[in-house]
Amino acid sequence: VKLVESGGDVVQPGGSLRLSCAASGFTFGSFALTWVRQAPGKGLEWVSTITATGDTTHYADSVKGRFTISRDNIRHTLSLQMNSLRAADTARYYCAKADYYDSGSYQYWGQGTLVAVSS
Amino acid sequence: DIVLTQTPLSLPVTPGEPASISCRSSQSLLHSVDGYTYLDWYLQKPGQSPQLLIYALSYRASGVSDRFSVSGSGTDFTLKISRVEAEDVGVYYCMQRVEFPLTFGGGTRVEIK
Numbered sequence: 340v341k342l343v344e345s346g347g348d349v350v351q352p353g354g355s356l357r358l359s360c361a362a363s364g365f366t367f368g369s370f371a372l373t374w375v376r377q378a379p380g381k382g383l384e385w386v387s388t389i390t391a392t393g394d395t396t397h398y399a400d401s402v403k404g405r406f407t408i409s410r411d412n413i414r415h416t417l418s419l420q421m422n423s424l425r426a427a428d429t430a431r432y433y434c435a436k437a438d439y440y441d442s443g444s445y446q447y448w449g450q451g452t453l454v455a456v457s458s
Numbered sequence: 459d460i461v462l463t464q465t466p467l468s469l470p471v472t473p474g475e476p477a478s479i480s481c482r483s484s485q486s487l488l489h490s491v492d493g494y495t496y497l498d499w500y501l502q503k504p505g506q507s508p509q510l511l512i513y514a515l516s517y518r519a520s521g522v523s524d525r526f527s528v529s530g531s532g533t534d535f536t537l538k539i540s541r542v543e544a545e546d547v548g549v550y551y552c553m554q555r556v557e558f559p560l561t562f563g564g565g566t567r568v569e570i571k
Contacts, residue, residue, distance in 0.1 A: 373560075375508075382551065382563075383508060383551055383553075383565070385553075385559060388558070397558040398559075399559050443555070444510055444514070444555070445498075445500075449507065450507055451507060
């Protein structure tokens with residue numbers, strides 16, 4: 340199993356960014372996927388989860404209405420569209436594979452991609 | 459939202475000695491339908507991504523040493539390391555997944571004395 344995040348960058352407050360996670364080594368369309376972030380020097384914060392078929396999504400209150408999680412089960416890619424970015428969104432963003440189609444524990448994580456929101 | 463409180467924040471340990479980390483939940487993590495307790499433990503070693511140690515209360519993830527175990531039920535849980543080794547240093551997090559939003563404890567930093 341391999342998860343490789345990309346798309347992190349420095350962006351101004353109010354700006355937008357799209358993160359991607361390329362997955363391989365497992366039956367992509369059978370498992371839920373999640374984004375977890377970690378602000379510099381801080382703990383882990385769950386951001387969003389999408390079920391295997393993409394029909395159900397969940398968001399942390401801190402990102403609801405600004406972030407959109409999606410997946411392409413043909414291209415084996417997970418995405419996170421981030422709009423109206425704030426300084427508080429500055430973090431390393433990890434994608435992680437769940438054990439089941441709708442949730443589960445997270446045995447596999449990517450290496451993360453850095454997002455910095457700064458003027 | 460379910461709040462997980464971990465103690466202590468920092469834990470200096472002597473190699474070969476045992477160590478314990480507490481995780482208290484604001485609500486029961488016992489699933490009312492299937493009977494599983496949805497508490498997981500992760501270790502983030504310095505400069506690395508988190509790695510799964512324990513899932514569903516007491517099941518060790520693949521490749522995890524049997525020096526790691528969990529006790530507790532309902533809302534109070536303890537991760538125990540029977541004999542700490544140098545490779546165990548890092549930040550330990552508990553995480554609940556009995557309901558969304560998923561939440562993590564604040565983390566416990568384990569360091570060698």
